[in-house]
Amino acid sequence: MPTKCINCPLRKRDVFVEMSECELAFMQEFKAGELKVEPGTTLMLEGSSSPQLYTVLDGMGLRYKMLENGERQVISFVMPGDFIGLQAGVMREMKHSVEASTDMVLCVFDRRTLWGLFRDHPERAFDLTWLAAVEEHFLGESLVVIGHMNGLARIARAFVRLHDRGESLGLAQNGVMKLPYKQQDLADALGLSLVHTNKSLKKLRERGIAEWRNGTLKILSYGKLCEMGLLDEKREMMKRPLI
């Protein structure tokens, strides 16, 4: 089964490897089994110290932090190949929660084997650090988006990033991919209200740029979308007639 395993800590950096190879190596020492979960399942809870770590084999999810007042900040979207629980592995506890948005299949391994991995397999430990650095990079990108772009641009940028990521995972074809999230999820990720997110999505539809309905994202004009996902296009963008 030629599934790709992009971010699995056993894969080689910057290249794709076959899942079978990845799993084979894992099985040797670390893999404790596979886990299937339903939508809504909480995989990691902020403040807890899960005894198990996961690599996503299939399905999508969300990383998020809950705030005192009930609001929520979505940190990132979880896709196949993502590693879940690094914080629990090296720190005392998780600093955010992880939840399944669809049915998910997870590669499970034991947190206690992590130290053995560092001791006996430095190249894999290196990959883990690489993973963490990549996460840091993407969070920095998100800061830029939320800190400097208006609502429409944030959504456009998010769509481009999600689509590109999906495409590299083989989850997108001809600009169409499954995006099994709610508008509220996207709003919480971009620091926007649900209402404003909804209205911005409408604009993207009306302008024939992108559609996102029933869990499916369709990129109608990749060029325009990228254009809108840039900074300071505000004025030009907003003055453009709506179709």
Next chain:
Amino acid sequence: MPTKCINCPLRKRDVFVEMSECELAFMQEFKAGELKVEPGTTLMLEGSSSPQLYTVLDGMGLRYKMLENGERQVISFVMPGDFIGLQAGVMREMKHSVEASTDMVLCVFDRRTLWGLFRDHPERAFDLTWLAAVEEHFLGESLVVIGHMNGLARIARAFVRLHDRGESLGLAQNGVMKLPYKQQDLADALGLSLVHTNKSLKKLRERGIAEWRNGTLKILSYGKLCEMGLLDEKREMMKRPLI
């Protein structure tokens, strides 16, 4: 010299160690020397792959990303003990720049020795990963702040975090610490305009909560400051009479 070295990859997790011990261990294999730089010096450039990595021994700086239109997103504030260049060490290139805001003293070591560290000193490699996880955590916090708090609350939260961090480093006394940044730096970190940042700072002064002038931050009411740095205090907060 009993300086603290909090985040140095050689320190023990969750505890403080004497700088001397830290440096001693470093000298054995990895430390290549010390570096002194002036304010404004670019330590790392986004897109480059620096051959040298640093641990900050003294001084403060900024991590930031430059945007196409000339705007800037400050990712975080650099303080003594911080590690600089992890991305360059494990990825192809840096994803953000790092600049000195004051005179800085840096512990330098060679990027090429990083792999040897993973191979021969797994406990230190583990610490490096820990560092990366901590960074991820703080970036997530920043996302929450920028995504869900108004201007005044963002500044209040930033002051609390900066002060607490400074205090744990022995850089703050009685709520007073050096904060050698410009208002523009803070604005770029919080996703606010310079003008709005300035006006919010004025409010904090008028209410007798915090002052930040001439590079010195004075916390006048830690309690109130924390209160303001919370979510959804908006309405209560804004309705309070100004003095």
Next chain:
DNA sequence: CGACAAATTGATGGCTGTCAAGACGTGTGG
């Protein structure tokens, strides 16, 4: 059909960006 979650739409208010001008401090040169 009724209950519920999710998506949609309109009206209103305010936080915040932008523009513009001035004040303040510092260093340089005449």
Next chain:
DNA sequence: CCACACGTCTTGACAGCCATCAATTTGTCG
């Protein structure tokens, strides 16, 4: 010593993006 340039900080006016409230529609499920 003063004039000037320069960066930083400060303040006011104005516009607009966006949050909030409220109500309706759509889709799903039993």
